[in-house]
Amino acid sequence: EIVLTQSPDFQSVTPKEKVTITCRASQSIGSSLHWYQQKPDQSPKLLIRYASQSISGVPSRFSGSGSGTDFTLTINSLEAADAATYYCHQSSSLPLTFGGGTKVEIK
Amino acid sequence: EVQLVESGGGLVRPGGSLRLSCAASGFIFSNYAMNWVRQAPGKGPEWVSAISGSGGTTYYADSVKGRFTISRDNSKTALYLQMNSLRADDTAIYYCAKVDAPYWGEFDYWGQGTLVTVSS
Numbered sequence: 001e002i003v004l005t006q007s008p009d010f011q012s013v014t015p016k017e018k019v020t021i022t023c024r025a026s027q028s029i030g031s032s033l034h035w036y037q038q039k040p041d042q043s044p045k046l047l048i049r050y051a052s053q054s055i056s057g058v059p060s061r062f063s064g065s066g067s068g069t070d071f072t073l074t075i076n077s078l079e080a081a082d083a084a085t086y087y088c089h090q091s092s093s094l095p096l097t098f099g100g101g102t103k104v105e106i107k
Numbered sequence: 108e109v110q111l112v113e114s115g116g117g118l119v120r121p122g123g124s125l126r127l128s129c130a131a132s133g134f135i136f137s138n139y140a141m142n143w144v145r146q147a148p149g150k151g152p153e154w155v156s157a158i159s160g161s162g163g164t165t166y167y168a169d170s171v172k173g174r175f176t177i178s179r180d181n182s183k184t185a186l187y188l189q190m191n192s193l194r195a196d197d198t199a200i201y202y203c204a205k206v207d208a209p210y211w212g213e214f215d216y217w218g219q220g221t222l223v224t225v226s227s
Contacts, residue, residue: 034213036152043202043217044152050213087151091212095168096142096154 002026004088006099014107019075021102023088028068032092035064035073038101039084047086048073080106109133109216111203116221123193123225129186129203129218136184137161140206142214143177143188145199145223155201156188157211164210171197193225 003026013019023033031051036044046055048064051071061076075082083106088099115127129141143155156177157166165177176189186203200222204214 032212036214043220044214045217046213046215049215055215089152089213091208094157094166094211096157096211098152098154101151 029092111218
C-alpha cells in the first residue's frame, strides 16, 4: 500500500499570504497524485489532477507541482473562502490512498 | 450538470446489513467507473470499492473484501453498495464518486454522502 504523508497537519495563515502544502509518497507514483479541498459538512472537491493539471472552475490561485514521490499544492494569495482541509490522493495503484489532510485556518 | 445522490444510510447493529444506493445523472453513466469512498468522523477519506463502467470488473479495499459488494445498474444509472457483517469501524459517511477513467483515477465528482452508523 502506498502511504501518503502530508505536511503540515495544520496551518494558520493571514489573507493574501501564500500557502504551501506538501505530500510525500512512500514509493514513486509518477504524476498520479490529485488534490482535494473539503470544507466543513461538505464532500471533497477536486482541485488539481495528475499533480499539476488545473480543473475547470477552480480559481487560478491553486496550483500543483511535483512527480515521483514529492508533490506540492500551492495557494497563492489566500482568501477567506480557502479555509478548509486539503487532501492528496494517489491513483497509481490499488488500494487508492489519501494523505492525512492539512487544515488551513484563516487568521 | 453531474449529480450524484446517495441514500440508504442509517443506524444498524454490529453484524447487520445495509444497502446503499447512488442515483447518477448529467453524464453517460455507463461510460465511467464509479467508486465508493468513506470518511469516518474526524478522519480523512478512505477508498472502499471501484467498479468499471460495464460493471464487469470490481475492486475492494482489504478492510471490506468479502463483506461488501459493489454493483451498478446502467439502465437505471444507479450504483449500489451491499454491506454485510457490519462492524463499528465501518461507521462513516459513504460517498459515491465518479472517476474520469475506465477503472480508477481522480474523483472528479462526489455525492453529498450518506451516514452509516454501526452501533448496538
